[in-house]
Amino acid sequence: MTQPFLSIRGIRKTYGQVTAVKNVSLDVAQGEFMTFLGPSGSGKSTTLYILAGFQDPTDGDILLNGQSLLSTPSHKRNIGMVFQRYTLFPHLTVGENVAFPLRIRRVGQAEIAERVKKALKLVRLEGFEDRKPALMSGGQQQRVALARALVYNPPVLLMDEPLSALDKKLREEIQFEIRRIHQETGVTILYVTHDQEEALRLSDRIAVFSQGEIDQIGTGPELYANPATHFVAGFIGDSNFINAEILSSADGKAKLSLPGGTVIDGVPMHAGKAGGKSASLLLRPERLSLSSTQVGNGLAVTINDITFLGNNIEVSTLTGSGESLSVRLPFGHEAISSISRGDQAWLSFEPKSTHAFA
Amino acid sequence: MVLSATTDGGQRSIRRNGSFGYVVPALLLIAFFFIIPVLMLLMRSVLEPTPGLQNYQELLGSTTYLRVFLNTFTVAGLVTVVAVVIGFPVAWLLAIMPDKWSRLVMAIIVLSMWTNLLARTYAWMVLLQRTGVVNKMLISLGIIDKPLALVNNLVGVTIGMTYIMLPFVILPLIGILKSIDPAILRAAALCGANKRQCFTRVLLPLSLPGIASGALMVFVMSLGYYVTPALLGGTSNMMLAELVAQFVQSLVNWGMGGAAALVLLLVTMVLYAIQLKFLNPNRVR
Amino acid sequence: MLLDFDKLGGLKPFLIGLTVLVCLFLILPIVFIAALSFGSSQWLIFPPPSWTFKWYQMLFSDPRWLWSALTSLKIAAIVTVLSVILGFLAALGLNRGTFAGREALRALFLTPMILPVVVLAVALYALFLQLGLAGTTVGFIIAHLLIALPFSIISIGNALEGFDKSIEDAAILCGASPWEARLRVTVPAVSHGIFAAAIFSFLASWDEVVLAIFMASPTLQTLPVKIWATLRQDLTPVIAAASTILIAFTILLMVAAALFRKGRKA
Numbered sequence: 058m059t060q061p062f063l064s065i066r067g068i069r070k071t072y073g074q075v076t077a078v079k080n081v082s083l084d085v086a087q088g089e090f091m092t093f094l095g096p097s098g099s100g101k102s103t104t105l106y107i108l109a110g111f112q113d114p115t116d117g118d119i120l121l122n123g124q125s126l127l128s129t130p131s132h133k134r135n136i137g138m139v140f141q142r143y144t145l146f147p148h149l150t151v152g153e154n155v156a157f158p159l160r161i162r163r164v165g166q167a168e169i170a171e172r173v174k175k176a177l178k179l180v181r182l183e184g185f186e187d188r189k190p191a192l193m194s195g196g197q198q199q200r201v202a203l204a205r206a207l208v209y210n211p212p213v214l215l216m217d218e219p220l221s222a223l224d225k226k227l228r229e230e231i232q233f234e235i236r237r238i239h240q241e242t243g244v245t246i247l248y249v250t251h252d253q254e255e256a257l258r259l260s261d262r263i264a265v266f267s268q269g270e271i272d273q274i275g276t277g278p279e280l281y282a283n284p285a286t287h288f289v290a291g292f293i294g295d296s297n298f299i300n301a302e303i304l305s306s307a308d309g310k311a312k313l314s315l316p317g318g319t320v321i322d323g324v325p326m327h328a329g330k331a332g333g334k335s336a337s338l339l340l341r342p343e344r345l346s347l348s349s350t351q352v353g354n355g356l357a358v359t360i361n362d363i364t365f366l367g368n369n370i371e372v373s374t375l376t377g378s379g380e381s382l383s384v385r386l387p388f389g390h391e392a393i394s395s396i397s398r399g400d401q402a403w404l405s406f407e408p409k410s411t412h413a414f415a
Numbered sequence: 416m417v418l419s420a421t422t423d424g425g426q427r428s429i430r431r432n433g434s435f436g437y438v439v440p441a442l443l444l445i446a447f448f449f450i451i452p453v454l455m456l457l458m459r460s461v462l463e464p465t466p467g468l469q470n471y472q473e474l475l476g477s478t479t480y481l482r483v484f485l486n487t488f489t490v491a492g493l494v495t496v497v498a499v500v501i502g503f504p505v506a507w508l509l510a511i512m513p514d515k516w517s518r519l520v521m522a523i524i525v526l527s528m529w530t531n532l533l534a535r536t537y538a539w540m541v542l543l544q545r546t547g548v549v550n551k552m553l554i555s556l557g558i559i560d561k562p563l564a565l566v567n568n569l570v571g572v573t574i575g576m577t578y579i580m581l582p583f584v585i586l587p588l589i590g591i592l593k594s595i596d597p598a599i600l601r602a603a604a605l606c607g608a609n610k611r612q613c614f615t616r617v618l619l620p621l622s623l624p625g626i627a628s629g630a631l632m633v634f635v636m637s638l639g640y641y642v643t644p645a646l647l648g649g650t651s652n653m654m655l656a657e658l659v660a661q662f663v664q665s666l667v668n669w670g671m672g673g674a675a676a677l678v679l680l681l682v683t684m685v686l687y688a689i690q691l692k693f694l695n696p697n698r699v700r
Numbered sequence: 701m702l703l704d705f706d707k708l709g710g711l712k713p714f715l716i717g718l719t720v721l722v723c724l725f726l727i728l729p730i731v732f733i734a735a736l737s738f739g740s741s742q743w744l745i746f747p748p749p750s751w752t753f754k755w756y757q758m759l760f761s762d763p764r765w766l767w768s769a770l771t772s773l774k775i776a777a778i779v780t781v782l783s784v785i786l787g788f789l790a791a792l793g794l795n796r797g798t799f800a801g802r803e804a805l806r807a808l809f810l811t812p813m814i815l816p817v818v819v820l821a822v823a824l825y826a827l828f829l830q831l832g833l834a835g836t837t838v839g840f841i842i843a844h845l846l847i848a849l850p851f852s853i854i855s856i857g858n859a860l861e862g863f864d865k866s867i868e869d870a871a872i873l874c875g876a877s878p879w880e881a882r883l884r885v886t887v888p889a890v891s892h893g894i895f896a897a898a899i900f901s902f903l904a905s906w907d908e909v910v911l912a913i914f915m916a917s918p919t920l921q922t923l924p925v926k927i928w929a930t931l932r933q934d935l936t937p938v939i940a941a942a943s944t945i946l947i948a949f950t951i952l953l954m955v956a957a958a959l960f961r962k963g964r965k966a
Contacts, residue, residue: 111701130604131601132604132606132607132608134605138602138605144596144598144602146617157603157608162607202602205606206606209606434793434796434798435793437789437796438790438794438797438805440789441789441790441809441849442790442805444842444846444849448842448846449820449846453819453823459826504718505719505722508718508719509719511703512705513705520723522954523727527727529903529954531950533943534730534733534943534946536931537733537927537931538730538733541744542732548732578726592703595703597701600701604701610710610711614702638816639815639816639817639819641818642910642928659822660822660913663825663914669826672822676822676823679816680819
């Protein structure tokens with residue numbers, strides 16, 4: 058068995074009665090871009106802080122190249138980090154900020170100048186050496202912070218929601234920069250965010266955090282196509298859930314009865330509690346077909362609203378039992394022309410493409 | 416002259432804007448009983464006993480008075496340095512420690528600050544006297560074998576004044592230190608800086624404007640202090656405020672008293688101006 | 701990590717130790733005085749050989765102490781009332797006015813607080829000698845009002861800063877006259893500032909020593925002047941008794957202020 062580059066093993070962190078991280082384990086390969094995705098309070102930031110050495114875990118271990126990091130204090134871990142808040146040293150210029158880690162490491166003057174220049178070039182801020190951080194925009198400050206975190210070539214770079222204070226347009230611009238820098242430097246990145254779009258755009262793999270645990274680890278498409286839990290299904294991509302009755306289940310496939318009476322078979326079944334009678338069925342809005350007449354497996358619905366969203370049309374519908382389901386159709390889809398608010402319609406889907414969670 | 420100018424300006428403003436009327440009572444009080452008497456005192460310093468600058472010549476030319484200035488600056492400087500060196504770590508801890516503990520410490524600081532100045536000075540007179548608790552403790556610990564003279568000298572004044580000035584250093588510094596984002600120190604640590612480097616290269620430079628501002632304020636307050644030096648100090652190491660009082664009370668020499676007061680006033684104002692111009696902590700960052 | 705309490709490491713015991721020492725340094729003299737006031741030793745030996753109330757008896761049986769305390773109380777009370785009224789008006793003018801030079805005026809009003817008191821004391825003394833106000837209650841009140849007023853202007857000014865003037869305008873639209881609106885709407889809304897102004901003004905006068913020394917006459921002495929005069933002769937434990945009463949008074953005020961703040965939050 059090959060040794061993983063970075064290995065988080067059974068990390069647990071409690072504060073008195075409160076458990077922030079329950080049991081987190083994962084391996085990260087060298088050069089990988091791994092994102093911790095989850096809502097606030099899910100334990101993703103705490104896990105990152107334990108990696109940085111700002112907090113000590115109650116239990117568990119962290120190994121880098123097979124060596125435990127826990128007994129090493131933060132300043133000797135040689136890890137880079139970009140924070141959520143702006144953490145440039147306000148009394149130093151941009152150049153001095155980037156040079157700071159090198160000065161601490163007693164690197165020679167000439168080499169410092171060269172490496173600072175290179176680092177600033179990497180984040181496209183050449184010529185900003187003499188600026189004070191207070192005179193720069195939030196996006197620029199975070200890019201300087203990135204240069205400061207990379208200038209000493211750390212094996213691992215931690216990023217704790219570095220873009221959350223920026224507006225959407227700027228955020229996308231810097232996401233692109235981060236992706237480029239990751240490719241250019243090959244540094245291993247652990248990235249924390251609560252924004253699924255950001256996670257999907259940047260990461261090689263995503264670890265979805267929920268209530269102090271990792272629900273699932275996988276690539277974006279894997280998480281989307283094959284969510285392991287109800288939480289992951291709801292957090293990645295858009296989703297509808299309806300309640301269904303389990304008629305039988307075997308080999309990870311289930312036979313379900315829908316509220317309208319339709320019975321579907323061969324639905325992938327997850328986390329089935331033995332003996333559970335009802336399940337939650339995931340229906341992706343873009344995997345639903347809408348027609349005015351009954352075709353195939355599906356549900357009878359009433360059209361509630363039709364919203365134009367640019368390249369998509371979102372149709373919101375109500376089932377007979379009052380559950381709301383949204384359907385996404387490409388602009389110009391033939392079904393649109395024939396329906397209007399209040400009409401009866403039929404939603405159909407492929408049972409194999411759905412997921413049921415007990 | 417000054418008075419009529421103020422009221423004229425006032426009446427014009429009243430016509431323009433009614434709100435000026437509200438400040439008139441306070442303004443009259445300040446004008447009559449603050450500006451005028453201070454100006455009159457300064458006039459006397461150049462008019463009595465005869466017109467001229469001879470009072471200032473005597474004050475700044477004689478070694479007796481120069482020793483008073485030296486004493487004043489020595490005590491103020493010493494008190495400032497000691498108060499800052501002791502106060503900074505306390506403010507640091509108070510800025511980051513859990514609330515329930517910091518509240519207790521704050522209560523102690525405020526209690527000592529609000530306690531009557533004479534009561535506090537009296538306490539130190541008793542504690543520091545030859546047969547006092549401090550001397551007894553030092554002897555019983557074997558540090559000294561006969562009582563030290565701790566009052567009626569600079570030691571007593573410095574201890575007593577430091578006691579009074581400590582809260583004035585600690586309280587503003589807490590605010591300064593609280594305004595520094597802990598994440599900046601975390602970033603410094605991850606950059607490789609150990610605790611000493613984090614302190615000298617990040618925490619200290621970031622709190623320096625606040626320290627300088629607080630230190631200057633304490634220095635200025637100490638320069639003009641009267642009660643504590645008068646009670647804990649000796650006759651041989653008089654401070655400037657005592658000199659002013661002595662000229663007026665015992666010697667009834669208004670010329671010299673006015674001159675000494677002006678010097679004290681001028682030093683104070685210049686230092687405050689420096690504080691406002693360069694060290695205003697609100698302006699940094 | 702220097703600003704993370706849990707990650708201070710070896711610094712933590714150092715900082716805590718120093719803070720404990722400073723707390724002891726600040727609190728012990730106060731406790732010590734209170735203890736000595738009940739000690740039997742005329743020479744203030746500590747720990748006292750036995751306990752007694754005789755210093756308190758001496759304090760209360762001497763009419764000069766009682767009289768000076770009453771004088772202090774009277775002057776402080778009048779100063780408090782005047783300081784709050786003048787301070788309220790001045791803060792209102794500085795807060796609402798649009799006239800030029802408001803910032804300069806605010807600075808002028810605060811100057812008596814930051815200048816060396818001894819300069820003000822000597823200057824006022826000279827003026828009062830000429831006006832015949834030296835050694836009079838009026839002189840005393842004027843002197844203390846000068847140093848109490850800045851506290852009122854700051855406290856009430858801060859409170860007015862946080863009060864939306866349109867609420868007062870609304871009261872006027874409801875039919876109140878401007879002064880009625882001010883008294884019934886604005887004054888209650890800034891009552892916490894007025895309360896703070898009153899406490900600070902009272903303490904400024906009650907504890908004031910330097911001005912008082914110059915304003916006093918043999919027949920008109922405040923409590924601090926009486927303590928000062930006694931202290932210059934000897935360190936009698938009667939002063940410890942008087943100081944203890946003053947300290948108890950301070951604690952009472954602090955508790956009242958804390959309760960008031962709590963009540964406002966609830």
